[in-house]
Amino acid sequence: MDDTDDDAALLARFAAGDGRAAATLLDRQGPRLMAFVRRMTGGDTAEAEDIVQEAFLRLWKKAGEWDAGGAAQVSTWLGRVAANLAIDRHRRAARLTGLPDGYDAPDPVPSVAARMIAAEGASALDAALAALPDRQRQAVVLRHVEGYSNPDIAAMMGCGVEAVESLTARGKRRLAELLRTEDPR
Structure with missing residues (x-):
């Protein structure tokens, strides 16, 4: 082979x-x-x-x-x-x-302190990803973490490329909001 x-x-x-x-x-x-x-x-x-x-x-x-x-x-x-x-x-x-x-x-999102204690080293990004709606999380992870192309993601998710772009954009905006509000500084 x-x-x-x-x-x-x-x-x-x-x-x-x-x-x-x-x-x-x-x-x-x-x-x-x-x-x-x-x-x-x-x-x-x-x-x-x-x-x-x-x-x-x-x-x-x-x-x-x-x-x-x-x-x-x-x-x-x-x-x-x-x-x-x-x-x-x-x-x-x-x-x-x-x-x-x-x-x-929606996935329950415990406080920052509770997450850090419970997860021991889990990143803020993983916690924020967990708080996204399923389809947004799926699109963001496939595109920006796993590196799939939008057409491949569309095939995986059973939707059009435009829907993938929309889900990814909304997911990224929501991630930014979550990460901003979780910053204790």
């Missing part, structure tokens, strides 16, 4: 029974996807690992029918599936706390 194979070729090799192709694809896509999902879950590593694992399981199930010539790249498909899983889990957790169906509660 050639390590320079594109992701779709690796997926096709996996579908044909090549386990090394799956390992290569996991090594290639796993760390970046894990970093993204970890931020989507507010730094909950265990939750992020579960989501990344589920996203890859869904990819492995789809391997035999993957359309290499299709519009989706493996990386953007994984990102979209993982983001949807993270958002679904967040909403499910909110419903379990007794909130009415359809209510998408």
Whole structure:
């Protein structure tokens, strides 16, 4: 197997029974996807690992029918599936706390001192990201933390490039507000 194979070729090799192709694809896509999902879950590593694992399981199930010539790249498909899983889990957790169906509660943001004590070293940026609405956080993290292009983000999020630009701009403005109000100086 050639390590320079594109992701779709690796997926096709996996579908044909090549386990090394799956390992290569996991090594290639796993760390970046894990970093993204970890931020989507507010730094909950265990939750992020579960989501990344589920996203890859869904990819492995789809391997035999993957359309290499299709519009989706493996990386953007994984990102979209993982983001949807993270958002679904967040909403499910909110419903379990007794909130009415359809209510998408914002992430609770404890005081700066409480966050610093509880998180031991968690950055103010991570806390501010956690306070953003799901779609804004997703767009900002994908664009400015993970470095995806707007068209790739649009494919992951299932929206247009203009919507990504709007979500990113609103998210950046809100981050600036949160970081300004949390500065104790």
